[in-house]
Amino acid sequence: MSGHNESILREPLITGKDITYAQITEEILSPVENKPNKAWWIGFILALCGATLWVVSVGYTFWFGIGSWGLNKTVGWAWDITGFVWWVGIGHAGTLISAVLLLFRQNWRNSINRSAEAMTIFAVICAATYVVSHMGRPWLAYWVLPLPNQFGSLWVNFNSPLVWDMFAISTYFSVSLLFWYTGLLPDIATIRDRATGVRKKIYTIFSFGWTGSVKTWQRFEAVSLILAGISTPLVLSVHTIVSMDFATSVIPGWHTTIFPPYFVAGAIFSGFAMVLTLLLVVRKVLGLENYITMFHIESMNKIIILTGSIVGVAYLTEFFIAWYSGSQYEQYAFINRATGPYWWAYWMMMTCNVISPQLLWFKKVRTSIAATWILSIVVNIGMWFERFVIIVTSLHRDYLPSSWTMFYPTWVDVGVFVGSIGVFFTLFLLFLRVLPSIAIAEVKMILKSASEQSKMKLIKEGHLDKEHVAEYIESLEKFDSVKQEEYAKI
Amino acid sequence: MSNIKYILGSFGDPDEMLHGIEKLKENNISIYDVYTPMPIHGIEAKLGVKRSRLDIAAFFFGITGTITMLTGVYLATVVDWPLNIGGKTHFALPDFIPITFELTILFCAFGLVGSYYASTHLFPGRAPRVMDLRATDDRFIIAIDAKTNTEHEKIDELLKGAGALEVKHNERKYVSYE
Numbered sequence: 001m002s003g004h005n006e007s008i009l010r011e012p013l014i015t016g017k018d019i020t021y022a023q024i025t026e027e028i029l030s031p032v033e034n035k036p037n038k039a040w041w042i043g044f045i046l047a048l049c050g051a052t053l054w055v056v057s058v059g060y061t062f063w064f065g066i067g068s069w070g071l072n073k074t075v076g077w078a079w080d081i082t083g084f085v086w087w088v089g090i091g092h093a094g095t096l097i098s099a100v101l102l103l104f105r106q107n108w109r110n111s112i113n114r115s116a117e118a119m120t121i122f123a124v125i126c127a128a129t130y131v132v133s134h135m136g137r138p139w140l141a142y143w144v145l146p147l148p149n150q151f152g153s154l155w156v157n158f159n160s161p162l163v164w165d166m167f168a169i170s171t172y173f174s175v176s177l178l179f180w181y182t183g184l185l186p187d188i189a190t191i192r193d194r195a196t197g198v199r200k201k202i203y204t205i206f207s208f209g210w211t212g213s214v215k216t217w218q219r220f221e222a223v224s225l226i227l228a229g230i231s232t233p234l235v236l237s238v239h240t241i242v243s244m245d246f247a248t249s250v251i252p253g254w255h256t257t258i259f260p261p262y263f264v265a266g267a268i269f270s271g272f273a274m275v276l277t278l279l280l281v282v283r284k285v286l287g288l289e290n291y292i293t294m295f296h297i298e299s300m301n302k303i304i305i306l307t308g309s310i311v312g313v314a315y316l317t318e319f320f321i322a323w324y325s326g327s328q329y330e331q332y333a334f335i336n337r338a339t340g341p342y343w344w345a346y347w348m349m350m351t352c353n354v355i356s357p358q359l360l361w362f363k364k365v366r367t368s369i370a371a372t373w374i375l376s377i378v379v380n381i382g383m384w385f386e387r388f389v390i391i392v393t394s395l396h397r398d399y400l401p402s403s404w405t406m407f408y409p410t411w412v413d414v415g416v417f418v419g420s421i422g423v424f425f426t427l428f429l430l431f432l433r434v435l436p437s438i439a440i441a442e443v444k445m446i447l448k449s450a451s452e453q454s455k456m457k458l459i460k461e462g463h464l465d466k467e468h469v470a471e472y473i474e475s476l477e478k479f480d481s482v483k484q485e486e487y488a489k490i
Numbered sequence: 491m492s493n494i495k496y497i498l499g500s501f502g503d504p505d506e507m508l509h510g511i512e513k514l515k516e517n518n519i520s521i522y523d524v525y526t527p528m529p530i531h532g533i534e535a536k537l538g539v540k541r542s543r544l545d546i547a548a549f550f551f552g553i554t555g556t557i558t559m560l561t562g563v564y565l566a567t568v569v570d571w572p573l574n575i576g577g578k579t580h581f582a583l584p585d586f587i588p589i590t591f592e593l594t595i596l597f598c599a600f601g602l603v604g605s606y607y608a609s610t611h612l613f614p615g616r617a618p619r620v621m622d623l624r625a626t627d628d629r630f631i632i633a634i635d636a637k638t639n640t641e642h643e644k645i646d647e648l649l650k651g652a653g654a655l656e657v658k659h660n661e662r663k664y665v666s667y668e
Contacts, residue, residue: 021502021527021628146566155566159575159585167592175599182603185612190527190626192618208607209616212625215539216610217529222542223606227599230552234595241588444528448504 006449008464008472013108014443014451015481016290021444024291025190028438031286032191036433039285044429050422057415058133066136068412075395075407080134081245082387083417086270087127087424088169088242089263089383092235093271094120095176098183099231102224107450108299110442111291114187115282116275117180118435122427123274124173126420131169133416161244168241172234179227182220185210186441239267246390252333253394256321262314266383269307269353272300273379278428280373282437289481291438298366298478304379305360311386312354333394341406342393349389352382367478452482496522497642498622498658499632499649504530506653507630511536513648514632519641522633525625544605551601552594559593560586619664629655 036044061068071078094117101109132138144166146156156163189210192203210216243263246254276297283292322334337346356378365371392407431437448454459469476482501507504526511533514521521537524530533539567573568580607613625631634645636659646657 025527025627146562148570154573155571158563158567158589159582161588164588164592167589171592171596175595178599178603182606186527186626189618193620193623193626204618205615207618208612208614209618210612210626211618211620212525212527213523214526214530214533214537215523216612217526218534218539219542219544219606219610221529222544223602226545226548226602230548230595230598233591237588237591244588441528 006455008455008458008468010450011293011295011472011475012450012452012455013111013293013295013446014290014453015293015479016451017453017456017486019290019447019451019453021447024444024447025194025440027288028291028436028440028443029191029194031432032434032436033194037285040429040433043425047422047425047429050419051426052419052422053415054129054419054423057412057419058129060412061133061416062138066134068410070407070409070413072405072407074398074403074405075392077395078388078392078407079409079413079417080130082384082391083420084127084130084134085242085263085387086384087123087130087420089239089267089270089387090274090380091120091123091127091172091176091271092239092264092267093275094118094123095172095179095231095235096268096271097275098179099228099235102228103232106299107446108296110446111288111438112275112279112296112300113442114180114183114435114439115279115431115437116271117176117183118431118437119275119278119428120176120271121173121180122424122431124169124176125427126424128169128173129420129423130416131166161241161248164241165245168238172238175227175231175234179224179231182223182227183439183442184435186212186220187436187439190440191436236264239263251394252327252329253337253390255330256318258314258317258321262311262318265307265310265314266353266386269304269311270380270383272304272307273376273383276300276304276372276376277380280369280376282432286432286437288438291443293481294367294479297369297372301360301366301372304376305357308353308357308360308379315350315354329399333397336397337389337393340393340397342389342396345385345389346393349382349385352378353386356382363478369480452476456486492636492642492659493661494636494642494659495663496621496660497634497636497639497645497649498660499634499645499652499654500622500624500656500658501630501632501653502628502655503653504528504630507632508533508536510632510649510652510654513652514634514645517644517648519634519639519645519648522635525621525631525633527626527628527630530630544602544609547605548598548602551605552598554601555594555597556590558597559590563589621660621664622658623665 031040069078069080094113097109097116098113101113132141135141144156144163146158146163148155185208188203188207189212192200192207195203240260240263243259247256247259249255279292280297283289319334322330325331337343356375359365359371359375365375396406397404455472458464459472473487476487477484499507499510501510507524507526508530511521511524515536524533524537526533563586564581567582572580620626621633622629622631632649632654636642639645642659649657
């Protein structure tokens, strides 16, 4: 906080000259307080078309039943669960950024946590729609809850990972929502105090009467820390339980104990990729280059390469264990994955998840916005294929060769998936219009200690080690939002 | 007797505001409250705000979740409708750990945030009791009760001396009720 100087060796988290608290408010709230620009409208209309496709496809599914999907009696689970796991995985980055990075005191989380958490919530909504729409009779969705026998059924099977999953996803969703909304209160109050008329009334209701008094802030920080502490194991538990949906079965290729850590790493991997896909665009379109800096982008890329490599090791371990176990079925499942009729999906997954992210070892790639953006999309594609490979290739070769078959999606399968992306973007673009995409209060907190201007001031005061200063200035070269000429003068 | 209810010292910098608090305390002037656009570390010690007990509450909410789930599952699988699954024990504890964990977190989070909202009077639609509209933007506000601290001129001087950009004499407590 204020009155405490950070080491000069640390790269700045806020760039730009003469940034004031008022300017932070102004810049972050500008998309909320002004009319949207053309880019937003184009994006929103496209997203809305996708969302409409989703409504049509899911409506068609409800009317005609699950038979409208491409499932057959051998491959009984395909794009539906692939989409579900893909979205849940993407939904991991938000709470990871807000909880785990808070526990580790990573201040760079402050400018990306808000939109990452929003992304998490929308991704989990997309995942939940898959669960409901693949029930066939969605109006009986409440049967997944543990309700007593008077409803005409037994208790839910508490031994089943599908029931655990219901508990995990709903807990994750509601706790993430609480965390996100509590963090939003001070920022909603900021909008409220600047607004007039109807807008003021609306934001007054949603600001819960926030004033920013000492006690509220002190309790706010205590609550954030405890929520972070309990959300950290929660994030890890969610994808662990999702992986158990597969791991507790006896299908070759699914029945492996490596699944929980492997799925969790994959989830963080895809989540960060999606955060980058979104934020690189948001940063450019909303002009937030000073708050989401090259340091943030590079840090996220480092997490991507770490988790991507863990996923790569997991792929190889699976193969090794399949051979080492001596189980014929397991061995066949894995050889078939890589060389069977779905070889293209397997190698797509390998290339996108393991090989191409290795490019991030190069600093040039890691700090290039275009390369990062493309790689983040490649990772998203790769992670979709990972789930497809695990699910479909394990199922399409049954124990009886007579039932061996392929899976062909129908337009409804494609519509539900593409549509869910539309739903996601519709929600995200609406979020950008009505709520601040960066946590204003949290960014203000680091302005005096970790900004470029505060470090510039320190350099000008001249009590610092020359070598450290030189190293710091060199580290600024990669920043696209820093003017090097300023430093040449010193 | 003047109509001034509250004196507000409006600072543009958190460190100057902390300096202002110290100055006021040296002169035995009681501070009503401080409003800031962001959390200021170390301020609660200066103003004598007690340590939060929300962590203790959170623990007990969490434990309640644990007990609720274990009891619920026991009632369902042992008392109400025992099922023989390959002769295994009805109360298969390892199977119930994931859901017990989830309910612990769920109860803990909702209990914690609920207590926080209750203890700081936050709820949807509550009329904001704001003394200065810029306190959520770029100003750090020290509010002093003008009725109990009568040396108004001295307070003004102290605040200005500490670096206050503006000193306001408000005749109404809250400016947001308009």
